[in-house]
Amino acid sequence: MRFSERVAIVTGGASGIGLATAKRLGAEGARVVIADIDAAQAATAVDAVKQAGAPDAWASTCNVGEEAQVAATVKGAIEQFRRFDILVNNAGLMVFKPLIELTQADWQRILNVDLLGAFFFTKQAFMHMPKGGAIVNVSSIHAIETEPLVTPYAAAKAALLSLTRSAALEGKPKGIRVNAILPGAIDTPMLWENPNVKSGQEKIDRADVGKPEEIAAVIAFLASDEASFVQGAALRVDGGRLDRL
């Protein structure tokens, strides 16, 4: 039980990779907070996480792009469970538009959720986590290779790697590790609702599609004490998809 007595907050924990991660951390002993904008899905996720073996779980409705809501979620988590040891910055969304159609509002929405959300939670983590705390940021292979129509998402995910490095530097003296993973194509609603995938513009070989549980396993490793010397790392987890010429 790698996470006994630990309390984990998973953003976007109501679906896909976040839900699989919440279940995995819970199954290994963590009390889990699902921080998600979708209250109904988050409530269902809490049941699933308990069913997976978590000693306890709690849902906090939260738009990660709003700093006050993030602070309220962390306050609630600490009131509820008395600790805050692990943070998984997983909530994310995409907008699909040619560059010339993108608006300031589009950019702000994506940057708020995919980048600033992680910053707001990291700030709270630095204020409340004890030594031994761990933060895992869910970036994307779009941080290093991308395609047309997803400019703000790719930029936000690249900046999230930069945030990971900066936070790792400031986290080290606090005893807090900060790392990132770059998932490839993962079998979640986000993948199959992607218009580039639906249209066939982004071709995905079935052999290159991973399961949310395969990402959750890597996140759990990085969040655990087994990764005690892993700091500021960015780990690609894509089944080797980007290796192909």
Ligand SMILES: NC(=O)c1ccc[n+]([C@@H]2O[C@H](COP(=O)([O-])OP(=O)(O)OC[C@H]3O[C@@H](n4cnc5c(N)ncnc54)[C@H](O)[C@@H]3O)[C@@H](O)[C@H]2O)c1
């Ligand atoms: N699925 C993939 O192929 C893939 C690949 C690389 C990276 N990722 C990243 O993994 C993460 C999870 O993606 P997923 O595929 O599980 O997606 P998903 O759509 O299944 O789940 C995303 C969750 O985030 C929540 N969310 C969205 N906006 C939010 C907000 N403002 N505040 C709080 N919660 C919010 C949603 O309600 C949902 O529960 C994202 O950051 C995504 O960019 C996914």
